[in-house]
Amino acid sequence: GQQVKQSSPSLTVQEGGISILNCDYENDMFDYFAWYKKYPDNSPTLLISVRSNVDKREDGRLTVFLNKSGKHFSLHITASQPEDTAVYLCAADNSGGSNYKLTFGKGTLLTVTP
Amino acid sequence: GPKVLQIPSHQIIDMGQMVTLNCDPVSNHLYFYWYKQILGQQMEFLVNFYNGKVMEKSKLFKDQFSVERPDGSYFTLKIQPTALEDSAVYFCASSPGGARDTQYFGPGTRLLVL
Numbered sequence: 770g771q772q773v774k775q776s777s778p779s780l781t782v783q784e785g786g787i788s789i790l791n792c793d794y795e796n797d798m799f800d801y802f803a804w805y806k807k808y809p810d811n812s813p814t815l816l817i818s819v820r821s822n823v824d825k826r827e828d829g830r831l832t833v834f835l836n837k838s839g840k841h842f843s844l845h846i847t848a849s850q851p852e853d854t855a856v857y858l859c860a861a862d863n864s865g866g867s868n869y870k871l872t873f874g875k876g877t878l879l880t881v882t883p
Numbered sequence: 884g885p886k887v888l889q890i891p892s893h894q895i896i897d898m899g900q901m902v903t904l905n906c907d908p909v910s911n912h913l914y915f916y917w918y919k920q921i922l923g924q925q926m927e928f929l930v931n932f933y934n935g936k937v938m939e940k941s942k943l944f945k946d947q948f949s950v951e952r953p954d955g956s957y958f959t960l961k962i963q964p965t966a967l968e969d970s971a972v973y974f975c976a977s978s979p980g981g982a983r984d985t986q987y988f989g990p991g992t993r994l995l996v997l
Contacts, residue, residue, distance in 0.1 A: 771925070773925070801984045803984070805988075810892075810990060810991075811990050812886075812887065812974075812987075812988045812989055812990045812991075813926075813974070813988045814884070814988075815985060815986070815987070818984065818985070858925075858926070862984055864984050869914065869916075869931065869978065869984055869986070870916070870928040870931060870939060870941070871918075871926075871928065871984075871986060872928070873918075873925045873926040873927070874925055875923075875924065875925045876925070
C-alpha cells in the first residue's frame with residue numbers, strides 16, 4: 770500500500786485565506802518530512818522540510834506541523850495568493866536507515882481563487 | 884535556485900528499442916537519483932547513485948535498466964529493451980554531500996513506449 774498518502778486530490782481556497790494541505794504516513798521510521806510545489810511540466814521544487822526532532826517549522830507564509838504520534842504532517846499557507854495555485858507533493862524519508870530515497874504522496878492540487 | 888536539467892523533455896519509442904534519458908545535475912552535487920511517475924500515480928524511487936556506484940535500487944529498477952555518469956558528464960538512465968509499462972515520466976534529482984535529503988529535481992522526461 771501507499772506509505773505516504775494525500776487524501777485530498779484537490780483543494781480550493783479564496784485569495785487571502787489559509788490553505789491547509791495534509792499528509793499521512795505509515796512508516797514510523799520516517800524522520801524527514803518535506804513539501805514540494807509543482808507546476809505543470811515543471812520541476813518539483815522543495816518548499817520546506819522538517820526533521821522528526823521538531824514539530825513545527827515556519828518560513829514566511831509557510832508552516833509545517835508534524836504530529837509523530839498521529840503519523841501526520843501538514844503544510845499551512847497563510848495569505849494564500851493566486852500564484853500559490855499548483856500541485857503540492859508531500860514526501861518523507863528514513864534518513865537514518867536508508868540511502869536517502871524520498872517516498873512521495875500523489876499530490877494535492879491547490880487552487881487559489883481571486 | 885539550483886537547477887537540474889533533463890534531456891529530452893519528451894521521447895516516443897517503439898517497444899523493444901533502447902532509450903537513454905539524460906540528466907544534467909546541479910554542479911558540485913554528489914548524489915543522483917531517478918524517480919518514475921506513471922500517469923495518475925505518485926513519483927516512485929528507482930535508484931540512487933554515488934561515487935560511481937548504485938547505492939540502492941527499488942523493485943521498479945528492472946534488469947533492463949542501468950545508470951551511469953561517465954567522467955562527470957550527464958547522469959543517464961538507459962532502458963534496454965523498453966517495454967510498454969516503461970511509459971511514464973522519469974524525474975532526475977541530485978543532492979549535495981552534506982544534505983542528502985535535500986533533493987533538487989529536474990522537470991522530467993516524458994517517455995512513451997508504443
